[in-house]
Amino acid sequence: MNKFFTTKLSIVVFILIPIIFLWHPSWLGFLGVQPYWPLFWLLPWSMINGSINGLIFGLFLGLILDSLTINSDFTQIPGLILCGFWFGKIKLHSANLIIGHFRYGLICSLGSFLCGTIYFLQILLKNFLDSTFLLLIPSIQNILAEVFLTGIFAPLICSQLLRMFKFSGKK
Amino acid sequence: MLDIRRISTSRWWHKKKNWILFVIFLFLVFVRISKGSIYKDFYYFISKPFWPGQFQREVLLKSVNQESLIKLNLLKKDNARLREILSLKDSSKKDNISAAVISRKTGSWWRQLILNKGAKDGVEIGSVVIGPGGLLGIVNKTSLFTSSVTLLTSPESKVGVWLDRVQINGLLVGLGDNYPSLILYSNDADIKVGDFVSSSPSSSLLPPNIPIGIIQSIDEPFKAKKTAKISLLGKPHVIDWVQIIKVKI
Numbered sequence: 131m132n133k134f135f136t137t138k139l140s141i142v143v144f145i146l147i148p149i150i151f152l153w154h155p156s157w158l159g160f161l162g163v164q165p166y167w168p169l170f171w172l173l174p175w176s177m178i179n180g181s182i183n184g185l186i187f188g189l190f191l192g193l194i195l196d197s198l199t200i201n202s203d204f205t206q207i208p209g210l211i212l213c214g215f216w217f218g219k220i221k222l223h224s225a226n227l228i229i230g231h232f233r234y235g236l237i238c239s240l241g242s243f244l245c246g247t248i249y250f251l252q253i254l255l256k257n258f259l260d261s262t263f264l265l266l267i268p269s270i271q272n273i274l275a276e277v278f279l280t281g282i283f284a285p286l287i288c289s290q291l292l293r294m295f296k297f298s299g300k301k
Numbered sequence: 302m303l304d305i306r307r308i309s310t311s312r313w314w315h316k317k318k319n320w321i322l323f324v325i326f327l328f329l330v331f332v333r334i335s336k337g338s339i340y341k342d343f344y345y346f347i348s349k350p351f352w353p354g355q356f357q358r359e360v361l362l363k364s365v366n367q368e369s370l371i372k373l374n375l376l377k378k379d380n381a382r383l384r385e386i387l388s389l390k391d392s393s394k395k396d397n398i399s400a401a402v403i404s405r406k407t408g409s410w411w412r413q414l415i416l417n418k419g420a421k422d423g424v425e426i427g428s429v430v431i432g433p434g435g436l437l438g439i440v441n442k443t444s445l446f447t448s449s450v451t452l453l454t455s456p457e458s459k460v461g462v463w464l465d466r467v468q469i470n471g472l473l474v475g476l477g478d479n480y481p482s483l484i485l486y487s488n489d490a491d492i493k494v495g496d497f498v499s500s501s502p503s504s505s506l507l508p509p510n511i512p513i514g515i516i517q518s519i520d521e522p523f524k525a526k527k528t529a530k531i532s533l534l535g536k537p538h539v540i541d542w543v544q545i546i547k548v549k550i
């Protein structure tokens with residue numbers, strides 16, 4: 131059992147993402163918004179396994195998260211696929227440890243901005259005639275709060291996950 | 302000569318009775334000057350144990366509550382009878398299902414609750430979810446054991462509402478923040494901050510007269526539309542138990 135957990139750690143953490151997404155711990159939130167949890171897993175996974183794997187698992191994550199939310203008209207898949215593909219292109223090694231940590235924060239922030247913007251564009255297109263101008267300010271606030279939180283937590287979580295995934299991959 | 306001499310002990314001030322009468326007289330003079338205040342204060346202390354106390358207040362409150370409940374039930378019955386005559390939508394209390402909130406997302410884009418009652422318990426898509434304060438949202442998905450509720454604040458939510466003071470229908474649109482927007486398709490609607498918003502009596506989706514919120518601010522009219530921000534009465538981020546009301550079609 132222990133061997134399974136150490137070798138398949140990335141899969142175990144993958145299963146935990148929807149649970150955290152549903153749990154929505156409000157004490158971690160800012161303006162009622164949570165960090166964009168799937169990116170914390172997708173970044174180290176794609177960096178280790180490459181763009182194609184990142185793209186495929188971005189699709190899988192999107193499918194799971196879409197099934198958990200009830201907004202049937204909007205999807206998180208395009209954002210996660212793009213992020214998975216992009217994260218796979220990023221080089222693993224960094225000369226400086228601290229710069230590496232901050233780099234994860236910046237990359238996840240940009241990824242969160244990309245996913246949030248794509249999601250917002252879908253909402254905007256659907257409500258183009260009805261309430262476009264009303265949606266604008268709350269949506270920008272949501273995107274910025276999510277980008278901020280994702281950027282803050284990414285250096286802590288991503289660097290740890292990357293270390294753990296590399297370690298479990300060697301075994 | 303000696304016989305008619307008055308004995309000193311028989312003078313009036315030597316009699317105790319006279320002094321008592323004098324004291325009473327003085328007391329009455331004081332009472333007269335003080336305009337009876339000493340009497341009133343004395344009455345205050347001796348009547349204190351017999352005042353209408355806490356117990357009597359509770360009894361009266363209970364009676365008032367009972368009276369209000371009876372009136373409410375009579376009005377409900379009357380309302381149901383009239384709605385039946387007009388063939389409007391209604392819901393009955395026996396259709397209510399109590400459910401606990403097992404997951405809540407009240408921030409960002411995904412504003413939803415997941416409840417611990419599902420298709421197994423008779424929850425149907427389109428059922429209305431209310432909590433302390435009023436309407437929270439509408440059931441959008443059900444699984445065997447759970448149901449997902451789209452909150453009024455979700456960008457997907459659009460419900461018809463009623464402003465009782467100005468007798469006008471409007472559309473409540475979720476924007477992805479905590480204050481959904483009320484859209485009135487009439488530029489000259491006389492709405493004010495503090496106006497009460499409830500579910501529309503003529504709605505085909507919601508049971509009538511469920512409290513929803515209060516107008517918090519009014520925006521400038523734009524293209525024959527008037528919009529206002531609504532502060533919801535039901536607070537989904539703190540509510541743990543809700544009622545699911547089945548809507549009869």
